[in-house]
Amino acid sequence: MAVAYFPCIQSARVTPRVSCFFSVGNYSRSHYKRRCCLVLASAKKLEDNFGLESKVETLLDSIKWDEKGLAVAIAQNVDTGAILMQGFVNRDALATTISSRKATFYSRSRSTLWTKGETSNNFINVHDIFLDCDHDSIIYLGKPDGPTCHTGSETCYYTSVTDLLDDQQAEENKLALTTLYSLESTISQRKAELAAPQNGKPSWTKRLLLDKNLLCSKIREEADELCRTLEENENKSRTASEMGDVLYHALVLLALKDVKTEDVLEVLRQRFSQSGIEEKKSRKSHS
Amino acid sequence: MAVAYFPCIQSARVTPRVSCFFSVGNYSRSHYKRRCCLVLASAKKLEDNFGLESKVETLLDSIKWDEKGLAVAIAQNVDTGAILMQGFVNRDALATTISSRKATFYSRSRSTLWTKGETSNNFINVHDIFLDCDHDSIIYLGKPDGPTCHTGSETCYYTSVTDLLDDQQAEENKLALTTLYSLESTISQRKAELAAPQNGKPSWTKRLLLDKNLLCSKIREEADELCRTLEENENKSRTASEMGDVLYHALVLLALKDVKTEDVLEVLRQRFSQSGIEEKKSRKSHS
Numbered sequence: 001m002a003v004a005y006f007p008c009i010q011s012a013r014v015t016p017r018v019s020c021f022f023s024v025g026n027y028s029r030s031h032y033k034r035r036c037c038l039v040l041a042s043a044k045k046l047e048d049n050f051g052l053e054s055k056v057e058t059l060l061d062s063i064k065w066d067e068k069g070l071a072v073a074i075a076q077n078v079d080t081g082a083i084l085m086q087g088f089v090n091r092d093a094l095a096t097t098i099s100s101r102k103a104t105f106y107s108r109s110r111s112t113l114w115t116k117g118e119t120s121n122n123f124i125n126v127h128d129i130f131l132d133c134d135h136d137s138i139i140y141l142g143k144p145d146g147p148t149c150h151t152g153s154e155t156c157y158y159t160s161v162t163d164l165l166d167d168q169q170a171e172e173n174k175l176a177l178t179t180l181y182s183l184e185s186t187i188s189q190r191k192a193e194l195a196a197p198q199n200g201k202p203s204w205t206k207r208l209l210l211d212k213n214l215l216c217s218k219i220r221e222e223a224d225e226l227c228r229t230l231e232e233n234e235n236k237s238r239t240a241s242e243m244g245d246v247l248y249h250a251l252v253l254l255a256l257k258d259v260k261t262e263d264v265l266e267v268l269r270q271r272f273s274q275s276g277i278e279e280k281k282s283r284k285s286h287s
Numbered sequence: 288m289a290v291a292y293f294p295c296i297q298s299a300r301v302t303p304r305v306s307c308f309f310s311v312g313n314y315s316r317s318h319y320k321r322r323c324c325l326v327l328a329s330a331k332k333l334e335d336n337f338g339l340e341s342k343v344e345t346l347l348d349s350i351k352w353d354e355k356g357l358a359v360a361i362a363q364n365v366d367t368g369a370i371l372m373q374g375f376v377n378r379d380a381l382a383t384t385i386s387s388r389k390a391t392f393y394s395r396s397r398s399t400l401w402t403k404g405e406t407s408n409n410f411i412n413v414h415d416i417f418l419d420c421d422h423d424s425i426i427y428l429g430k431p432d433g434p435t436c437h438t439g440s441e442t443c444y445y446t447s448v449t450d451l452l453d454d455q456q457a458e459e460n461k462l463a464l465t466t467l468y469s470l471e472s473t474i475s476q477r478k479a480e481l482a483a484p485q486n487g488k489p490s491w492t493k494r495l496l497l498d499k500n501l502l503c504s505k506i507r508e509e510a511d512e513l514c515r516t517l518e519e520n521e522n523k524s525r526t527a528s529e530m531g532d533v534l535y536h537a538l539v540l541l542a543l544k545d546v547k548t549e550d551v552l553e554v555l556r557q558r559f560s561q562s563g564i565e566e567k568k569s570r571k572s573h574s
Binding site: 052055056059072074076077078081082083085129130131132133134135139141150151156158159161164178179180182183186212215216220223226227229230231236239240241244246247248253254256259263264265266267269271272 | 343370373385426428443449499517537540
């Protein structure tokens, strides 16, 4: 495991205890200084790596591995929260994920480590790892490079039990979507349905999709109503309801522009993972 | 398992094959009709239940149980996407969850079924269940009644590996938050920091929190800019960026009003799980 760990960890604040005891000899003062600094830096890096390896070992020791030396690992999309897949990890698989930042598992059927994406290139880039209260279940919180499931589906969870029990001919590929993405998916379906001839009065969503002026006037109106819940000191449920209206209408606009909610969240994540100063600098100036 | 299944499943379209062959005797025609209908209804219910039980059995047969008869079950918040906890299920635990709609697991240490919340009352109300592509991993997509972890934490995943490796004194209780909730949490922290004396220039978030007029003018401005990306046919990345601005500023308003993003999503879920007609009726009329 002599590999680079998380960049944030590489900056571990370990004071180097190695002093620069080279004799100066023929070297100029600046050359000496430069070389001395390089040696110090390498020594510090070695010591940091050593300290880090020892921390990783302590962490691995703290996991409650089952009788086969395994724990459950769940890969979750850092932006959408979608559960991408679930596998098992042993000590080596978790250590490899910590060092490579690519979600790595232990295959129980093949008795080998495998990194998701090693054949498909659809890696899951791990941003952080979380342990549960019992230290026997792990979340890989990360960003997938592409669909996670070997079937080409975005996640492995596309079979709804309700659908299966309600109707034998239930459609497959109904992803386990949480509220925001379920709504996004519904709006997307309405947009797709517009291609077919319309019977009867169109739904509100379809009317918005067909009429940009109506949609934009609603977005401005709902944003105004949201503000007024603060300005006029309205109750919390009114704020939640108005924010719901803003979100819904804005999602219709995103659908029209073919922009995914996930893309918006990625923008926000990148913006807010910068330091305050960087964020301020990069923020466009509004007059 | 002679219990109520999902309401949507109870309406299973099974045609009753039992005819009403009672003799009329002394009963009035209306009494006869009423009784006949009751018998028909009971017969239909029995047959529906029988059909459903058989479907549940088929479903349970389709799960790839491990050598101990277990599969992994992950409970996920239907609104926020937060992974609440992970446990194992056997055949009975999954059948119980299907019938009771309360997340139920099999305790490997106590060798018994247990329903999350049976002692704490913090049940997880299951809205749907999803199987993965291999049928050996399950998502309980549901709404928790309260904190899921026995420690009182909202979820069981509050130990960040990055924190552990970066600094031995890393704070615990840093939940595994996805982008939207991570941003919400940061804004919440900024709001809490306002109670302490402020040194130097406040951050943009703090300025917004301190100045309702500034905040509301920004929300209206960002909503307008989002609309203009549609009206003026700007590119997709511009739309994503402006939507990010809308979301961020709206989250600041929610923080000021002590409204959680989860509450907003619950409003949206309830609104969109109604039929189109109900939704239209309940939608407030905007002039």
